[in-house]
Amino acid sequence: MKVTLKIKRFNPEADQKPHWESYPVEVEPTERLLDALHQVKWFQDGTLALRRSCAHGICGSDTMRINGGNRLACKVLMQDIVKDGGTVTVEPMLGLKVIKDLIVDLEPFFAHYRSVMPYVVNDEALPEDGRERLQSPEARERFDQGTKCILCAACTTACPSFWSNSTYVGPAAIVQAHRFIFDDRDRATDERLAVLNEQFGVWRCRTVFNCTEACPRDIPVTQLIGEVKRALATGRVE
Amino acid sequence: MTQHHQFEAVIVGAGGAGLMAALHAARSAKVAVISKLYPTRSHTGTAQGGIAAALANMEEDHWEWHMYDTVKGGDYLVDQDAAEILAREAIEAVIELEHMGLPFDRTPDGRIEQRRFGGHTAEHGKRPVMRACKSADRTGHMILQTLFQNCVKQQVTFFDEYFVADLILEDNVCRGVVAMDIASGEMHVFHAKAVMLATGGFGRMFKVTSNAHSLTGDPVAAAYRRGVPLEDMEFFQFHPTGIYRMGILLSEAARGEGGVFINGQGERFMERYAPTMKDLASRDVCSRCIYLEVKAGRGIGGKDYVYLDIRPETINRYKSAPGGRTVTAHELETKLPDIIEMMRIYQGVEPMREPVPIQPTAHYAMGGIPTDSSGRVRANEGPGFVTGLFAAGESACVSVHGANRLGTNSLVDLVVFGRRGGRAMARFCQQAAFAPLPADPQAAVVAELERIRANTGQEKAGALRAEMQAIMMDNVSVFRDAGLISAAQAKVRELKERFAHVQIDDKGRRFNTDLLEAFELGCLLDLADVTASSALARTESRGAHSREDYPQRDDANWLKHTFAFAGQPSGAGLAMGEVRLAYRPVVVTKFEPKERVY
Numbered sequence: 001m002k003v004t005l006k007i008k009r010f011n012p013e014a015d016q017k018p019h020w021e022s023y024p025v026e027v028e029p030t031e032r033l034l035d036a037l038h039q040v041k042w043f044q045d046g047t048l049a050l051r052r053s054c055a056h057g058i059c060g061s062d063t064m065r066i067n068g069g070n071r072l073a074c075k076v077l078m079q080d081i082v083k084d085g086g087t088v089t090v091e092p093m094l095g096l097k098v099i100k101d102l103i104v105d106l107e108p109f110f111a112h113y114r115s116v117m118p119y120v121v122n123d124e125a126l127p128e129d130g131r132e133r134l135q136s137p138e139a140r141e142r143f144d145q146g147t148k149c150i151l152c153a154a155c156t157t158a159c160p161s162f163w164s165n166s167t168y169v170g171p172a173a174i175v176q177a178h179r180f181i182f183d184d185r186d187r188a189t190d191e192r193l194a195v196l197n198e199q200f201g202v203w204r205c206r207t208v209f210n211c212t213e214a215c216p217r218d219i220p221v222t223q224l225i226g227e228v229k230r231a232l233a234t235g236r237v238e
Numbered sequence: 239m240t241q242h243h244q245f246e247a248v249i250v251g252a253g254g255a256g257l258m259a260a261l262h263a264a265r266s267a268k269v270a271v272i273s274k275l276y277p278t279r280s281h282t283g284t285a286q287g288g289i290a291a292a293l294a295n296m297e298e299d300h301w302e303w304h305m306y307d308t309v310k311g312g313d314y315l316v317d318q319d320a321a322e323i324l325a326r327e328a329i330e331a332v333i334e335l336e337h338m339g340l341p342f343d344r345t346p347d348g349r350i351e352q353r354r355f356g357g358h359t360a361e362h363g364k365r366p367v368m369r370a371c372k373s374a375d376r377t378g379h380m381i382l383q384t385l386f387q388n389c390v391k392q393q394v395t396f397f398d399e400y401f402v403a404d405l406i407l408e409d410n411v412c413r414g415v416v417a418m419d420i421a422s423g424e425m426h427v428f429h430a431k432a433v434m435l436a437t438g439g440f441g442r443m444f445k446v447t448s449n450a451h452s453l454t455g456d457p458v459a460a461a462y463r464r465g466v467p468l469e470d471m472e473f474f475q476f477h478p479t480g481i482y483r484m485g486i487l488l489s490e491a492a493r494g495e496g497g498v499f500i501n502g503q504g505e506r507f508m509e510r511y512a513p514t515m516k517d518l519a520s521r522d523v524c525s526r527c528i529y530l531e532v533k534a535g536r537g538i539g540g541k542d543y544v545y546l547d548i549r550p551e552t553i554n555r556y557k558s559a560p561g562g563r564t565v566t567a568h569e570l571e572t573k574l575p576d577i578i579e580m581m582r583i584y585q586g587v588e589p590m591r592e593p594v595p596i597q598p599t600a601h602y603a604m605g606g607i608p609t610d611s612s613g614r615v616r617a618n619e620g621p622g623f624v625t626g627l628f629a630a631g632e633s634a635c636v637s638v639h640g641a642n643r644l645g646t647n648s649l650v651d652l653v654v655f656g657r658r659g660g661r662a663m664a665r666f667c668q669q670a671a672f673a674p675l676p677a678d679p680q681a682a683v684v685a686e687l688e689r690i691r692a693n694t695g696q697e698k699a700g701a702l703r704a705e706m707q708a709i710m711m712d713n714v715s716v717f718r719d720a721g722l723i724s725a726a727q728a729k730v731r732e733l734k735e736r737f738a739h740v741q742i743d744d745k746g747r748r749f750n751t752d753l754l755e756a757f758e759l760g761c762l763l764d765l766a767d768v769t770a771s772s773a774l775a776r777t778e779s780r781g782a783h784s785r786e787d788y789p790q791r792d793d794a795n796w797l798k799h800t801f802a803f804a805g806q807p808s809g810a811g812l813a814m815g816e817v818r819l820a821y822r823p824v825v826v827t828k829f830e831p832k833e834r835v836y
């Protein structure tokens with residue numbers, strides 16, 4: 001199929017502000033948008049800058065706004081976003097500073113991630129037989145959803161609360177916190193909940209559900225945020 | 239302006255191997271981890287099926303059995319002292335990951351759950367064994383996340399999105415690396431006592447591959463250009479189940495749970511080739527069988543692919559699930575959620591109702607930078623080492639995988655030898671001083687990068703890359719012969735000549751991925767040359783290296799590792815001229831080479 005990619009471009013070394021450029025490409029309907037972007041980069045205009053690595057939706061590199069919604073460019077097929085002769089619009093994620101073309105500054109995103117203590121804390125003695133700590137399949141299942149997160153930032157940069165104030169810790173960091181709060185091997189629940197109870201913590205969430213819709217890993221983000229809110233409100237982690 | 243840093247230990251690469259090494263080295267040394275990707279973007283995160291360790295949580299198992307399978311799987315090219323370490327230490331390494339917080343799947347009694355995987359057997363080949371520790375089908379993702387989480391906890395220093403383009407190596411002493419901060423384009427010199435290369439594979443030299451776009455082997459090529467040998471580069475694993483034409487991997491876990499191969503005649507053909515292990519024979523064997531079926535006209539509709547069938551009705555008909563159990567669609571969906579989703583998204587098939595078209599995909603480099611079991615890099619085929627240089631993970635060759643790696647054995651390799659390498663670096667840093675830096679250590683690579691940036695030649699990197707990938711896929715993949723390999727070698731050398739005329743569009747400094755992709759292509763070309771040259775010389779068939787003109791394994795002449803050297807070490811640019819080959823004997827301890835049947 002023949003389609004047009006309309007891409008928001010910004011080169012910090014030359015441009016005052018972003019502008020749109022259009023590129024005609026010919027692709028198979030079953031190709032990924034990432035393949036189409038590569039066609040532009042490799043054979044039409046090498047100056048186009050984007051991040052990508054795995055090309056199958058696991059590394060979280062290529063989140064962008066595709067036809068107005070956050071998606072991974074490697075996880076959408078052309079046939080699912082455009083008809084023959086049509087146009088696809090591609091822009092960088094919102095809410096983070098654009099460095100060049102489709103590349104944004106992720107440092108604030110990772111700073112929020114680090115702020116929720118994203119690691120298991122447990123200083124108790126290890127099992128004497130030198131083996132694994134035991135955990136029931138049910139206890140393991142309790143925090144399964146959050147373990148799927150690939151830190152792609154699609155949820156956080158789809159969130160209106162984050163757009164209006166980027167000091168908000170954001171859905172991705174709350175999902176990460178949830179993964180540890182509900183892991184029965186962890187012992188730092190109170191500290192983590194305290195972080196999320198602060199002014200720019202979990203209460204900034206207005207339950208808009210953009211995050212859940214944006215997640216390429218089908219994590220029920222809003223539900224997990226709700227569970228953290230409930231833990232804070234009731235003082236119980238269940 | 240070039241910026242300067244000094245760290246006792248510099249680790250290049252933030253995948254499983256690099257992060258494991260960092261966690262251990264940082265306990266006593268001042269460490270920096272440099273990675274061209276954000277750590278969590280590393281390709282370790284895509285590993286699906288599991289990590290092998292003889293925990294015996296499901297059924298009887300022993301590290302000796304794991305060691306035997308590893309040696310046999312590698313078609314006896316494995317160094318058995320290293321394989322013993324791998325199999326023994328796998329157990330404590332996996333337990334260490336659990337203690338770090340890794341969310342493994344659990345058995346009803348709360349232990350780590352395990353599954354079957356290709357080539358892993360009980361009692362030296364008698365039957366499949368459940369040895370792969372797993373977290374659904376995103377085990378690599380969980381390992382990468384857990385290691386990164388622990389690095390955050392331990393406050394390890396990271397230089398994210400820094401591209402290492404050269405090693406500072408003089409008089410056989412490694413003194414640091416030269417890197418570009420991708421965001422600004424500025425060059426940085428890292429002065430170090432010890433450097434570790436943990437930069438993963440380089441499958442992007444092939445057209446159909448499971449490897450990330452970023453897997454281009456740049457620091458491996460940099461080492462080679464500085465005179466470091468590369469070991470066993472002719473052994474590149476083609477995984478039997480890549481999504482047709484895209485190469486995206488569908489883990490062997492699918493067959494571990496009961497999936498089978500089906501040809502165009504509806505036959506479960508692996509029963510013919512591997513009567514005991516059938517669809518769980520090792521990867522080189524399965525990939526060859528698929529090629530043979532296709533060649534005999536038994537591909538699907540006579541085409542160049544076959545089916546992977548994981549429909550519950552198929553699995554139940556063949557009783558191919560573990561223990562011949564009956565499986566349900568629901569159970570498969572919970573055990574293999576990601577790969578079933580990939581089948582749906584990328585192939586558009588409904589795997590619970592239809593079989594999935596697959597073809598072998600370039601997957602894993604058994605070869606790489608030669609090391610001993612402490613990660614120390616060998617300077618030659620003899621006893622010498624490069625002072626201050628270490629390697630681990632897929633970019634290294636210990637060699638525990640020999641001529642063919644078993645599934646789930648790479649993730650163990652990362653943690654076992656990443657840990658050993660990290661500790662060895664820390665010990666080295668305690669007794670070593672900083673070796674002095676040469677004047678302007680960045681000059682050579684800056685000259686090469688500026689040459690590419692300013693070049694006005696007529697070649698496009700994208701076109702050259704496609705030509706390289708096509709010839710390597712057609713001529714140096716599952717089956718090879720002298721004619722095919724020589725043609726590929728000649729083509730790669732022609733492309734190396736043409737590389738001198740590559741012109742890029744982006745002349746800027748910031749985030750110039752046009753420039754870096756061209757540089758990466760040069761690295762791949764060097765590694766493709768080494769791969770073809772090593773393959774041409776080895777006149778036997780062993781593991782993943784299958785020569786139609788020399789179909790037998792030849793232990794009398796070839797039970798030895800290839801060491802490839804740049805004929806003329808070239809500094810920071812492409813290594814032109816011949817590849818010089820030397821050989822090193824294989825270490826055999828417990829298991830004498832035998833014929834390999836599954």
Ligand SMILES: Cc1cc2nc3c(=O)[nH]c(=O)nc-3n(C[C@H](O)[C@H](O)[C@H](O)COP(=O)(O)OP(=O)(O)OC[C@H]3O[C@@H](n4cnc5c(N)ncnc54)[C@H](O)[C@@H]3O)c2cc1C
Nearest residue numbers: 251252253254255274275282287402438631632646648649
């Ligand atoms: C799809 C897939 C599934 C797999 N499944 C399994 C499995 O189930 N079990 C198993 O055992 N194995 C599996 N493997 C193999 C295994 O995942 C890899 O071999 C392993 O993860 C490699 O890890 P690594 O740490 O060596 O490198 P990687 O994880 O690839 O990391 C490489 C690092 O090096 C950095 N780097 C590279 N070049 C540069 C440079 N120039 N400058 C700076 N940094 C650089 C990158 O940024 C990255 O951080 C799988 C592989 C694939 C592709």
Ligand code: FES
Nearest residue numbers: 053055059060074
């Ligand atoms: S490139 Fe890895 S998620 Fe898209």
